Amino acid sequence: MRSRFAAPSARLALAAVAAVAVTAATTATATATAPAADSRSAAVRACVTKDLTYKVSVKTQAGGYFLVTAKARPGVTCYLEGVFPSASFGSSADTEVSPAEHAVSDRVTLSGSTAAYAGINPKTTNNDHGREFDFLHLAVAGDETGAVTLALPETATVDRPTATNWHADPADAVPFSG
Secondary structure (H helix, E strand, O other), rough: OOHHHHHHHHHHHHHHHHHHHHHHHHHHHHHHHHHHHHHHHHEEEOOOOOHHEEEEEEEHHHOEEEEEEEEEEEOOOOEEEEEEEEEEEEOOHHHHHEOOOOOEEEEEEEEOOOEEEEEOOOEEEOOOOOEEEEEEEEEEOOOOHOOEEEEEEEEEEEOOOOOOOOOOHHHHHHOOOO
């Protein structure tokens, strides 16, 4: 009699072990193919205009330009894509900067004292035309609704302005004409 009862119990135990093995294999496969939650939470996000502080200085190289220095606010870590900032000197379309570079530069990650630089040439024409401005409206590309207005260190005559991409080295942010 005992062997008769043992056989069904053994089959039941074997079926239970097989079910656990299948469940474990399925869970292992799902875990291996799913991205780790940690990797997404640790990813650095793109900067928006309000994440940064800005400083504008005058440079005389390449006929003169404004160097915009951007740094992350305390506690913020974000990146700027290597594209030119969204900027204008006034509200009309002819005072909006156009790109001085024809390719995307490297992404610049900002945190602590690390800075990004963009050069803005307010006048790319060789004539006596242009309008004068004392302020620059600036935003991170894609965040134009968050634009800030920055006082210029000196009055600028503006005619077909251009801007370089954001760079990690200020020497790369010189907007050479031509």
